[in-house]
Amino acid sequence: MHLIRAFRPLRLRAFHTTPLSHLATLQQTPPPQPLSVAERHATGILRTDWTKQEVQDIYDSPLMELLFNAAKVHRLHFNPREVQQCTLLSIKTGGCTEDCAYCPQSSKYSTNVKASKLLQEDTVLAAAKKAKEAGSSRFCMGAAWRDLHGRKTNFNTILNYVKEIRSMGMEVCCTLGMLTPTQAQQLKEAGLTAYNHNLDTSREYYPKIITTRSYDERLETIANVRDAGISVCSGGIIGLGEKAEDRVGMLWTLATMVEHPESVPVNALLAVEGTPLGKQEPVQIWEMVRMIATARIVMPTSMIRLSAGRVRFSQPEQALCFMAGANSIFTGDKLLTTPNNAYTDDQKMFDVLGLVPKQANHRQGSDKFLDVGEAPKVEAKKGELFIEG
Ligand code: SF4
Secondary structure (H helix, E strand, O other): OHHHHHHHHHHHHHHHHOOHHHHHHHHHOOOOOOOOHHHHHOOOOOOOOOOHHHHHHHHOOOHHHHHHHHHHHHHHHOOOOEEEEEEEEEEEOOOEOOOOOOOOOEOOOOOOOOOOOOOOHHHHHHHHHHHHHOOOOEEEEEEOOOEOOOOHHHHHHHHHHHHHHHOOOOEEEEEOOEOOHHHHHHHHHHOOOEEEOOOEOOOOOHHHOOOOOOHHHHHHHHHHHHHOOOEEEOOEEEOOOOOHHHHHHHHHHHHOOOOOOOEEEEEEOOOOOOOOOOOOOOOOHHHHHHHHHHHHHHOOOOEEEEOOOHHHOOHHHHHHHHHOOOOEEEEOOEEOOEEOOOHHHHHHHHHHHOOEEOOOOOOOHHHOOOOOOOOOOEEEEOOEEEEOO
16 A cells, blocks of 8 residues: 555656657557567467478577467467377387387387287277276377288288277377378278377488488378378477477478378487487477477467477476477376386376366367368357367
């Protein structure tokens, strides 16, 4: 009260003593400029015509500005309390003929990963059931293969796994290497929700990471998946020795696809001894936050998945990633062959942060309701904004 009394006369005096010429100058003062490029682009409108420079400018925005504006965009399209839990199971481990420089499953490198055959049905279905009981809404199956060529029996077995897990009410995802249009169609008919095929990095840096599969082959598989009406899951890895412009290049490629991937995994390299990248320095949390926030702004309706490397981040660090727009994590003790956060730790984190598991969404792939270029319809509910539909 005393403070108000003390300041009020001062404000009045200032008003009364302002000459008219000064008021005219004040009226002509242009409105303040946006604080950052991130703020200018934080509209939440779906765009596929980003220029690389725009993505770079967003990425280069002052970090707290970037974080704040990504959080704003996140709230335009999602309930920020909901985080999807996905469980990833390696159904066929190791012995892969590809030479991805980060991967301990490549047969080109000497690591402690042992090659194994396709897991049996009872093992896979038991893992899916356990994941569902633990709160996962999506079950992903990964096989260390270049493609499905000459693997008809195994592919038929996997199609059956897809059917069985879908009938449990879960979203089902696979990552099995390159796909032909026919194989993608078969997976769609079996009930596959999403297919993961990462770009890994920028087109320019890619040849330093993989030489056995081209960038265009990756894009072709992604197109085959999309054309079959399956949701695309595609992202990449940071910490491979790439520059900031490569991170931007990868996000730009994803954000200018004819349709944004439904989910975008952002992985931080977990360097594994024996691989060519075994001695890479760990990714810092601020690099991860910058990457996630930029992805959230340029692909506002995609699920942004905080993926490999999460095990290295503390609970407050992960909270920053969720604030930046990440709304999906992998749960389970392992991510294919590398360690992951303990399930009980994740439960505690959800409790502390007030997060809730996101329910399965079967309206994906060809059933999607948002068209490219169309701003999403939003409605207010209890003071927050959600997508209709
Ligand atoms: S990342 Fe996949 S394709 Fe590359 S070596 Fe590992 S298992 Fe093979």
